[in-house]
Amino acid sequence: MLNFNPGPSILPAEALEEIRRNFMSFGGMSILEISHRSKEFENVLEDAKALFVELAVIPKNYHILFLQGGASLQFAMVPMNLMEKCADYSLTGYWSKKALKEAKLFGEANIPFSSENSAFSRTPKPAEISLSQKSSYLHITSNNTIYGTQYREFPETGDIPLVADMSSDILSRKIDVSKFGLIYAGAQKNLGPAGTTVVIIRDDLLKREYRKLPTMLKYSIHAESNSLYNTPPVFAVYAMSYVLKWIKKSGGIDAIEKINREKADTLYKTIDSSNLYCGTAEKSSRSSMNVTFRLKNTALENRFLDEAKKAEMAGLKGHREIGGIRASIYNAFPLDGVKKLAEFMKEFERKI
Amino acid sequence: MLNFNPGPSILPAEALEEIRRNFMSFGGMSILEISHRSKEFENVLEDAKALFVELAVIPKNYHILFLQGGASLQFAMVPMNLMEKCADYSLTGYWSKKALKEAKLFGEANIPFSSENSAFSRTPKPAEISLSQKSSYLHITSNNTIYGTQYREFPETGDIPLVADMSSDILSRKIDVSKFGLIYAGAQKNLGPAGTTVVIIRDDLLKREYRKLPTMLKYSIHAESNSLYNTPPVFAVYAMSYVLKWIKKSGGIDAIEKINREKADTLYKTIDSSNLYCGTAEKSSRSSMNVTFRLKNTALENRFLDEAKKAEMAGLKGHREIGGIRASIYNAFPLDGVKKLAEFMKEFERKI
Numbered sequence: 001m002l003n004f005n006p007g008p009s010i011l012p013a014e015a016l017e018e019i020r021r022n023f024m025s026f027g028g029m030s031i032l033e034i035s036h037r038s039k040e041f042e043n044v045l046e047d048a049k050a051l052f053v054e055l056a057v058i059p060k061n062y063h064i065l066f067l068q069g070g071a072s073l074q075f076a077m078v079p080m081n082l083m084e085k086c087a088d089y090s091l092t093g094y095w096s097k098k099a100l101k102e103a104k105l106f107g108e109a110n111i112p113f114s115s116e117n118s119a120f121s122r123t124p125k126p127a128e129i130s131l132s133q134k135s136s137y138l139h140i141t142s143n144n145t146i147y148g149t150q151y152r153e154f155p156e157t158g159d160i161p162l163v164a165d166m167s168s169d170i171l172s173r174k175i176d177v178s179k180f181g182l183i184y185a186g187a188q189k190n191l192g193p194a195g196t197t198v199v200i201i202r203d204d205l206l207k208r209e210y211r212k213l214p215t216m217l218k219y220s221i222h223a224e225s226n227s228l229y230n231t232p233p234v235f236a237v238y239a240m241s242y243v244l245k246w247i248k249k250s251g252g253i254d255a256i257e258k259i260n261r262e263k264a265d266t267l268y269k270t271i272d273s274s275n276l277y278c279g280t281a282e283k284s285s286r287s288s289m290n291v292t293f294r295l296k297n298t299a300l301e302n303r304f305l306d307e308a309k310k311a312e313m314a315g316l317k318g319h320r321e322i323g324g325i326r327a328s329i330y331n332a333f334p335l336d337g338v339k340k341l342a343e344f345m346k347e348f349e350r351k352i
Numbered sequence: 353m354l355n356f357n358p359g360p361s362i363l364p365a366e367a368l369e370e371i372r373r374n375f376m377s378f379g380g381m382s383i384l385e386i387s388h389r390s391k392e393f394e395n396v397l398e399d400a401k402a403l404f405v406e407l408a409v410i411p412k413n414y415h416i417l418f419l420q421g422g423a424s425l426q427f428a429m430v431p432m433n434l435m436e437k438c439a440d441y442s443l444t445g446y447w448s449k450k451a452l453k454e455a456k457l458f459g460e461a462n463i464p465f466s467s468e469n470s471a472f473s474r475t476p477k478p479a480e481i482s483l484s485q486k487s488s489y490l491h492i493t494s495n496n497t498i499y500g501t502q503y504r505e506f507p508e509t510g511d512i513p514l515v516a517d518m519s520s521d522i523l524s525r526k527i528d529v530s531k532f533g534l535i536y537a538g539a540q541k542n543l544g545p546a547g548t549t550v551v552i553i554r555d556d557l558l559k560r561e562y563r564k565l566p567t568m569l570k571y572s573i574h575a576e577s578n579s580l581y582n583t584p585p586v587f588a589v590y591a592m593s594y595v596l597k598w599i600k601k602s603g604g605i606d607a608i609e610k611i612n613r614e615k616a617d618t619l620y621k622t623i624d625s626s627n628l629y630c631g632t633a634e635k636s637s638r639s640s641m642n643v644t645f646r647l648k649n650t651a652l653e654n655r656f657l658d659e660a661k662k663a664e665m666a667g668l669k670g671h672r673e674i675g676g677i678r679a680s681i682y683n684a685f686p687l688d689g690v691k692k693l694a695e696f697m698k699e700f701e702r703k704i
Contacts, residue, residue: 001379001380001381003381005385005386005387006387007387007583008384008385008386008387008388008583008586010385011382011384011385016375016376016382016384016385019375019384020372020375020376023371023372024368024372027353027666028353028664029353029355030363030368032360032363032368032371032544032545033355033360033361033362033363034360035357035358035359035360036360036546068420068421068422068425068547069420069421069568069582070420070582070583072567072568072581072582073420073421073566075566075567075568076567076568076569098567101567102567105564186583188583188586192384193384193586193587194583194584194586194587195547195585195586195587212457213457214425214428214432214457215424215427215428215450215453215454216421216424216425216427216428217428229424230421230422230423230424231359231360231422231538231540231546232546233420233546233585233588234360234545234546234547235545235546235547235587235588235591236547236585236588314379315387
């Protein structure tokens with residue numbers, strides 16, 4: 001079965017095999033049974049951290065944290081920790097709107113850009129964004145899973161920290177981490193199974209303290225305690241470490257980015273050269289992770305999805321908010337599978 | 353290796369085998385790759401809920417939620433959701449103090465009972481607790497892992513909801529859920545791997561709304577969305593479902609409680625009949641989950657731990673806050689293993 005699920009989603013077969021093979025290999029115990037303060041788990045955690053730092057080229061003045069609660073909890077933790085009085089939120093879809101909603105609980109959230117009027121069909125160009133005075137940060141969603149858009153260039157924010165939800169495109173392409181104040185990502189698309197959230201935070205931001213917060217919601221606490229303030233999601237970190245090893249073995253981010261580009265181009269070319277399919281995102285904002293399109297005759301979409309399922313392709317239905325078709329082709333999704341979908345699309349068009 | 357870890361801790365061998373065996377059995381995908389909104393995961397979630405309701409005999413006017421963040425996040429969520437102006441906290445150890453600290457951020461936290469002056473050697477009798485006027489709830493820690501104490505009887509709180517952190521003794525003994533307003537438990541002791549937190553909440557408490565809260569921290573949101581407001585920790589819930597199946601197969605809570613009693617009695621008898629070992633908890637408060645003791649000559653404790661390790665017994669070191677010895681013997685810990693420790697203790701005493 002080809003797994004086009006938008007998340008949780010396909011993981012590298014090789015990583016799954018190793019996760020399963022080493023499941024019981026912790027001194028006579030399972031990874032599910034060891035203490036989070038054991039030497040064994042320390043090795044797992046340090047491995048995962050070191051691989052992340054290497055793959056994403058994270059500078060020394062950043063902490064990397066493995067938390068829980070997904071991006072949804074980060075929507076609240078970001079303003080709780082970083083917003084003094086106001087912050088800017090670039091609105092490019094469902095998830096950035098959710099982030100905005102939480103920010104409003106803690107101060108004034110301004111909207112320097114929104115593509116809502118054009119059905120979130122694009123991300124802004126850097127020049128389109130001008131920040132509010134005294135803004136504590138600019139928040140963006142780097143890839144928009146539902147609308148199939150992605151920032152190709154990031155806004156220039158000067159001294160104002162850039163905060164990015166990279167849940168759906170982290171480690172899928174080369175980025176300059178030093179341009180960001182904070183990056184967060186739920187693991188369940190490009191990094192591993194659901195259950196852990198990666199936060200990469202620049203050290204100076206750990207010093208911000210604008211309000212009294214519950215201990216568990218302070219970035220500084222998790223940074224000081226190396227993600228061991230409380231029991232971390234041991235298995236999720238363990239599983240992620242094998243996905244990171246697979247990325248490294250596959251040639252690192254440069255190689256992954258090249259294949260991701262080829263995968264996405266294969267589908268976009270199929271769309272653009274057809275009379276049946278129609279991409280929903282503006283070309284300059286197209287995502288390499290989620291390829292979204294409609295059938296010009298939308299009544300045919302259910303048939304398309306049914307036949308795709310019969311051809312062993314799962315997860316292609318668009319998000320319940322907007323419908324249509326969405327092919328999620330994260331890092332672990334193979335090029336061969338993308339070619340199979342492209343062939344299927346052409347064949348479907350010929351047939352009808 | 354006998355696993356006396358205090359948590360994450362030993363899980364039933366049979367459950368581990370099934371978790372591993374079915375790891376790839378989700379329509380050609382792994383449990384790590386399926387959507388949390390798939391039929392497959394719906395079955396996992398409903399299975400886990402139904403088993404929990406059956407085993408713990410949860411009345412119909414309660415919701416059961418599978419969240420993230422461990423008991424540590426519950427320390428904050430409980431007062432955020434349930435405390436109007438003040439609440440009562442019974443102090444019986446390290447973890448109840450941590451819960452108290454978070455509550456103080458949201459109102460007045462009173463202390464109707466504390467055993468801190470006697471090194472947390474006991475839990476209160478029901479008559480020892482009288483609640484503050486207008487208290488929003490009484491919070492207790494039903495089992496204190498570090499000090500080896502446990503509530504044998506629960507306080508009577510009348511109309512004031514009783515809230516219990518049962519992280520370390522949930523499903524280890526029969527309790528009357530209807531006496532509680534809210535029960536929470538990190539999974540990593542009696543329920544499964546680290547990564548999910550169970551919350552059992554009485555429906556009327558879902559209506560409390562005393563302050564504006566981030567969406568992810570509202571019990572009502574998770575109850576309305578059947579723990580699917582955001583991506584839940586899929587694997588942790590899956591693994592828990594096998595542990596719950598094992599409890600049911602073992603005869604349910606009655607059978608488990610009987611064995612737990614026998615396991616604990618075996619160790620307490622060994623302690624009480626020796627001239628070397630000395631229990632740290634008062635007899636009437638002794639825990640059936642964590643048996644804590646010292647050697648009268650404390651200088652011998654390191655030797656005891658070293659020799660135990662050589663005899664394939666791991667995790668017996670007391671918590672870093674207080675030292676000594678702690679045998680954590682949660683549900684999955686076998687009676688045979690407890691007998692082996694008792695024999696080892698007797699042999700060690702004979703030898704020295």
